[in-house]
Amino acid sequence: MDYITPQIIEYDNIDDLLKNDNKFHSLFNNKEVPINKLLQKNFVCIVGEPGIGKSRLLKEIMYQINTDSYFSCTASEFVNKVDIIPQNIQYCFIDALDEVEGNLFHSTLNSIKQYKFDCHNINVFFTCRKHYVASYVK
Secondary structure (H helix, E strand, O other): OOOOOOOOEEOOOHHHHHOOOOOOOEEOOOEEOOHHHHOOOOEEEEEEOOOOOHHHHHHHHHHHHOOOOEEEEEHHHHHHHHHHOOOOOOEEEEEOHHHOOHHHHHHHHHHHHHHHHHOOOOEEEEEEEHHHHHHHHO
16 A cells, blocks of 8 residues: 655744644745655654554654664553663654643653753754644643
C-alpha cells in the first residue's frame, strides 16, 4: 500500500504553531518540509488532531531512515525505559504523548526534554495532539 505524504509544516516555536489557523497537522518557520529534510532535524514534535496520521508518519520516518540505529516506544513506556535506551543510536521515536495519564503528561514531557538535553547527539521525534501542547504552554 502506498503512503500519501502529509503536508508537513515547520514552525520556529510553539507560539507560532498555536496561532496558526491552518487546519493541516503541523511541525515546529511555517514552510513545508519533506520527510527526508525532517530527518535532519534534531528535536521534532509531530503535532496533529486525532486520526490525522501522527503515528503513521512516525512509522514512515522509521522506514525511511534505513538504519537499525533507533529506539522506539510509546510515551507511556518512555519514563520506564529511558535508562535502558542505547546511547549509540541516531534516533529516538516516542509516540502518543497525549495518551499518557493526565497527571503524568507534564512530567513525561519534561522527561523527554531532559533526555534530549542529556543526549544532544540523538535526534528525538515525538507525537502529540495540538491541544495537549497548548495546555502545556498555558
